Structures are given as C-alpha cells and as structure tokens.
Amino acid sequence: MHESIINYISKFVSLNSEELSVVESCMKFREIPKKILLLNAGDICNFEAYILKGCIREYFIDHRGQELTLEFAVEDWWVSDITSFENQLPSTMYIETLEDCQLLVLSRESKDELLARVPKLERMFRLMIQRHLSVLQKRLFRTVSYTAMDKLEEFTKRYPSLSQRVPQHYIASYLGITPEFLSRLRNRQLKVK
Structure with a gap:
C-alpha cells in the first residue's frame, strides 16, 4: 500500500x-x-x-x-x-x-x-x-470578479510549482486569457518586483 x-x-x-x-x-x-x-x-x-x-x-x-x-x-x-x-x-x-x-x-x-x-x-x-x-x-467567484492580474497572482500563490510543470498556454486557458496576454502580465509582474 x-x-x-x-x-x-x-x-x-x-x-x-x-x-x-x-x-x-x-x-x-x-x-x-x-x-x-x-x-x-x-x-x-x-x-x-x-x-x-x-x-x-x-x-x-x-x-x-x-x-x-x-x-x-x-x-x-x-x-x-x-x-x-x-x-x-x-x-x-x-x-x-x-x-x-x-x-x-x-x-x-x-x-x-x-x-x-x-x-x-x-x-x-x-x-x-x-x-x-x-x-x-x-x-467561479474569482473568474467573474477578479482582474486578469488578480487571477494570475492568485494562481501563482495557490499553485507555486505548476508554472514549471504546465505549459503556459494551458495556464492561460485556465485563467480565461490568451497566452500572449499571460506573457504580458508576467512581464508586468517582473517589472514590479
């Protein structure tokens, strides 16, 4: 077992x-x-x-x-x-x-x-x-009420290791955004840090 x-x-x-x-x-x-x-x-x-x-x-x-x-x-x-x-x-x-x-x-x-x-x-x-x-x-609540950046931050906080394990276009699909927009959001995150 x-x-x-x-x-x-x-x-x-x-x-x-x-x-x-x-x-x-x-x-x-x-x-x-x-x-x-x-x-x-x-x-x-x-x-x-x-x-x-x-x-x-x-x-x-x-x-x-x-x-x-x-x-x-x-x-x-x-x-x-x-x-x-x-x-x-x-x-x-x-x-x-x-x-x-x-x-x-x-x-x-x-x-x-x-x-x-x-x-x-x-x-x-x-x-x-x-x-x-x-x-x-x-x-469902996050999907209808969060901004795309809020959804990405929540996803990253909740599932820190998934970004390295899952193709980015699947993460974009999960967040309800395009892969291109996800890339722009990630670039914004890096500039803020």
Whole structure:
C-alpha cells in the first residue's frame, strides 16, 4: 500500500489494518504516460483516480473549438468527472495526463465494493466532495470578479510549482486569457518586483 494514500485517508478517518487491506484490494495501481486522454467528451467516466505522481488536466472544448482548462490535478489529489461517474452520463470534458503519472484507480464497481466493506470511507468521500465544491465556488467567484492580474497572482500563490510543470498556454486557458496576454502580465509582474 502506498504511504501517500494512507496519509490521505487518515486526514478523514482512522482505518485498521484489515480495512487498509480492503482499500489496497479495491484500488488498482496504473502507470500512464504523459499526453494520454483518460477520458474523452461523450464517453462515460468509469474511474476515480488518486494521483501518486504526475500532473493531469481537465478541460472542455467550447463552441468555437477552443480548449478551456477547468482544473489541474497533481500529487495527493483525486481526478474524475464526478457527474459522469456517479450518474453514468456522457462526459462533457476531457481528462489528459500532462506528465507521466502513477495513479490508484477505483472503478464504479470497486468503489461500491470499497464503501460496502469499509462504510466509514463514505465520510471521506463526502468531505472530499464538499471540499471540491468549495474550491469550485471560489474559482467561479474569482473568474467573474477578479482582474486578469488578480487571477494570475492568485494562481501563482495557490499553485507555486505548476508554472514549471504546465505549459503556459494551458495556464492561460485556465485563467480565461490568451497566452500572449499571460506573457504580458508576467512581464508586468517582473517589472514590479
């Protein structure tokens, strides 16, 4: 069992060795190379994955054919299309590895088995959903009320290492600006410092 998932779970609930064995039996280790689509729009998401190593991007394509980044996920985060996974509906987004990744993956069946055999994990998943909803609400607020410079400063403060791991055009897409405008904002930041 990977220590990082044990540490993650222990933030929410306490599990004994038998319960940890159930977790280990339900989660499948996967190594996925970079630039692989884990989910295509139109497909039904059949996984929830805990990231041991790597960086993943969730995005959708708008009516103009532009890719808009919704979220980046890195080590110690989970990635999935929750709506598609839980309701078995076609996804509206893509999930792509940006780096070589190591994941612990739950299928719908293995998650159902896990929750049936270790019911206290319901609490962990509920708290994860609440935390995720809170993050999305804050992101929505920043999207509609912050200036581009404010969004960049918040992004840099919140995710200091991502600028070195993620191509700049994906960061621009996440911020809702063009790559050229992001470059101008970064130059302004450097002049101020």
